[in-house]
Structures are given as C-alpha cells and as structure tokens.
Amino acid sequence: MTGTEGLAKPWLEFEEEFGERMNLQPPFTQMIEQFTKWGGIAASKYTFPAPDPSVKTEDTTTARGTKIRIYTPDGYTGDKPVCMYYHGGGWAMGDINAEDAFSRTMSKLGDIVVISVEYGLAPENKHADLMNECYQALRWALENSKKLNTTEGKFVVSGNSAGGQLAFATALRAIDDGLGNQLVGLVTLIPVTVHPDGVPHELRSKYTSMVEHDQHTINSANAMRGFWQAFGVSPTDQYGSPLLHPRLKGLKKVYLAVCGHDTLRDDGLLMKQKLDEAGCDTKMDFYEGYPHFFFGWPSPKLEEPTKQFFANVGQGIKFVLS
Structure with missing residues (x-):
C-alpha cells in the first residue's frame, strides 16, 4: 500500500486485515462499484x-414525499430541539439505513429526537433538488414539533461528510429565510x-489536504471532483460551498469532527477558522493520522478510536445544546 506516512497504527492494522487500501477513483460509475x-x-x-433497541424508530414521509426516520431514545421526556441528520456518501451514495447506527447513537448520546432524511441522490438529483428536499424536511419537523415532543420552533x-455540507447549507438557508432565531447549532x-x-x-495556501492526502483516504481528490461534478453546483455557490456564506455568525454554536489524513481535513479546519472569525462558539475534535470515515468500519482494530470518536460526538452534542 502506498503512502503510509503518518497514518495511525490502528488504521494501518485495519488496512492489513482488510486486504487493501480504499481509495476511490473515477469514472463515477466505477466509484459506485468500488464502494459497493x-x-x-x-x-x-x-x-x-x-x-440499539433502546432507541425507538418510526419511518414516515414528509408532505413532499421524502422518506424520513424518526429516532426517539428511551426515557425521552421532551423539551429539547429536534435534530436533523443528513447522511454522507458524496451526495451520490448511502441512505438512512446505511447510517442508522449513527442516528441511533446520536439520539441516545444527546437524549434528543433525531430525524434522518433520505434525500434523492446525485447525479439524478442536483444541488438545488437536494437543498430543497433537506430544507423542506426541516420545515416538516418544525411544523410537527408537538407530535415529535420537541421544543417548538427550535x-x-x-450531518456526516457530504451530509455535513447539507447541514451547513440547510442551516444557512433557514437563517436567510428568517428562521435564525430558531437555530440552536450544528453537529458536523x-x-x-x-x-x-x-x-x-x-x-x-492553507488548503493543501486535497493533495497531501489524495492517496491516504477513501475520498481521493479525483473522487471528490467526481462527486462535485455529479452534485452539479457552481464552485462559488454560497450554499454549495458554505464556507463562502456571508452570514456564518448566525450558526451560533458548531461542533466539528475532523480527520488528519483526510482530503477534507482543510474543509473542516478552514470552516472552524471562518466560524471563529465570525464570532461563533465552536468545538472541534481532531483525529491525527486517521482518514475519512475511519469510524464506519466495525473492525476490532478500530474499536478504541471509534469508541472515542462517538464519545466525543456525544460531548459535541451536549456542547451545542448547552
């Protein structure tokens, strides 16, 4: 395997156990086949x-017809904001089943109602379609706060990976639509x-991880280019690239998890810089030596770092809610 410099020992042991390095490469159809x-x-x-049976689930659809899954932890007493969750997969892969365990974990750790959204995938669905679908799911959740037993209007x-972009974009659109006072914060x-x-x-000069870690991680630089092309959005669109949005201050409190050997490392670091400059309250956990999505593989080699990752996410949720 090429390029092992700086990768964490548990990850290298996992790669040896798995038998190969996961490093997606275009064309787009091949990337889907590789991941499968x-x-x-x-x-x-x-x-x-x-x-986890301690988290109850209910599948339903929004008025638009988007499938959503509602997660409610045992013992939930209400009076907390609803938490929208958008799955990862380069906007082109994944669904609510693939990240069911993540949604359950977030619901349990935060003692909150989580709504996972099964948005339409690229390339059949482009950025504007995904944006509208995710935003309308949020509006549905706010309109149904009594049914969900969540704090009205909060x-x-x-989101995870591409879902993190959708989380930032959805929150920023809510701010632009006059709902900023209802936003509590983000967990990305x-x-x-x-x-x-x-x-x-x-x-x-600070955006170097796309080249530095091209060979270290599942989401190679070429793969990210392929996903962006499928997503179909201008590079300078302020929702597509939320780092560019002029109203970041309205995001209030943001938790970020960032991996050190990820092509997206600097996406996270630069966003934290911009959020701090805007006056937001931020908290970040940084995973030196780990590539993108290391916590998604249930190998014993990764048990300890994955356990720590989700413990930190739990603290991140509490930070946003505090």
Whole structure:
C-alpha cells in the first residue's frame, strides 16, 4: 500500500486485515462499484452491530414525499430541539439505513429526537433538488414539533461528510429565510465545506489536504471532483460551498469532527477558522493520522478510536445544546 506516512497504527492494522487500501477513483460509475465491493468485503469479514433497541424508530414521509426516520431514545421526556441528520456518501451514495447506527447513537448520546432524511441522490438529483428536499424536511419537523415532543420552533442540524455540507447549507438557508432565531447549532462530522475551485484566494495556501492526502483516504481528490461534478453546483455557490456564506455568525454554536489524513481535513479546519472569525462558539475534535470515515468500519482494530470518536460526538452534542 502506498503512502503510509503518518497514518495511525490502528488504521494501518485495519488496512492489513482488510486486504487493501480504499481509495476511490473515477469514472463515477466505477466509484459506485468500488464502494459497493468494499461494503461486501466488510460484510463478509465483520459483524455489524445490531440496532440499539433502546432507541425507538418510526419511518414516515414528509408532505413532499421524502422518506424520513424518526429516532426517539428511551426515557425521552421532551423539551429539547429536534435534530436533523443528513447522511454522507458524496451526495451520490448511502441512505438512512446505511447510517442508522449513527442516528441511533446520536439520539441516545444527546437524549434528543433525531430525524434522518433520505434525500434523492446525485447525479439524478442536483444541488438545488437536494437543498430543497433537506430544507423542506426541516420545515416538516418544525411544523410537527408537538407530535415529535420537541421544543417548538427550535432545531439542531447535523450531518456526516457530504451530509455535513447539507447541514451547513440547510442551516444557512433557514437563517436567510428568517428562521435564525430558531437555530440552536450544528453537529458536523468530517464535513465538506467548499468546492476545491471555490476556495478564496487568501485561504488557498492553507488548503493543501486535497493533495497531501489524495492517496491516504477513501475520498481521493479525483473522487471528490467526481462527486462535485455529479452534485452539479457552481464552485462559488454560497450554499454549495458554505464556507463562502456571508452570514456564518448566525450558526451560533458548531461542533466539528475532523480527520488528519483526510482530503477534507482543510474543509473542516478552514470552516472552524471562518466560524471563529465570525464570532461563533465552536468545538472541534481532531483525529491525527486517521482518514475519512475511519469510524464506519466495525473492525476490532478500530474499536478504541471509534469508541472515542462517538464519545466525543456525544460531548459535541451536549456542547451545542448547552
């Protein structure tokens, strides 16, 4: 395997156990095939944990017809904001089932109602479609606060990877639509925050991870280019690249999880810089030596770092709610 410099020992042991380095490469159809193949290898090698029965779920649809899954932890007494969750997968892969365990964990750790959104995937659905679908799901949640037993008119937005971009974009659209006073904050895990061609000139010297970690992580630089192309958004669109949005201060409190050997490392670091400059309250956990989505593979080699990752997410949720 090429490029092992600086990678954490547990990850290198996992790669050896898994049998290859996961590093997506275009064309787009091949990337989908590669990811599907690796999922099959993981299913044959590892036992994925059974769904946590202490978190109740209900599948339903919004008025628009978008499928959502509502997660409610045992013992939930209400009076907390609803938490929207947008899954990862480069806007082109994944669904609410693939990240069911994450949603359950967030609901349990935060003692909050989580709503996971099954948005339409790229390339059939472009940025504007995904934006509208995610935003309308949020509006549905706010309109149904009594049914959900959540604090009326209050919400948190969360997401993983490409879902992190959707979380930032949804929150910023809510601010632009006059709902900023209802936003509590965001929980973003390894988020996409800016198109590589949209990085402001003054920040380009700090945007180096796309090249530095191209060979270290599942989301290679070419893969990210492929996902952006499928997403179909201008590099300087202020929702597509939320780092560029002029009203970041309205996001209030933001938790970020960032991986050190990820092409998206600087997406997270630059967003934290911009949020701090805007006057937001931020908290970040940084995972030196780990690539993108390391916490998604149920190998014993990764048990301890994954356990720490989710413990930190729990603290991040509490930070946003405090």
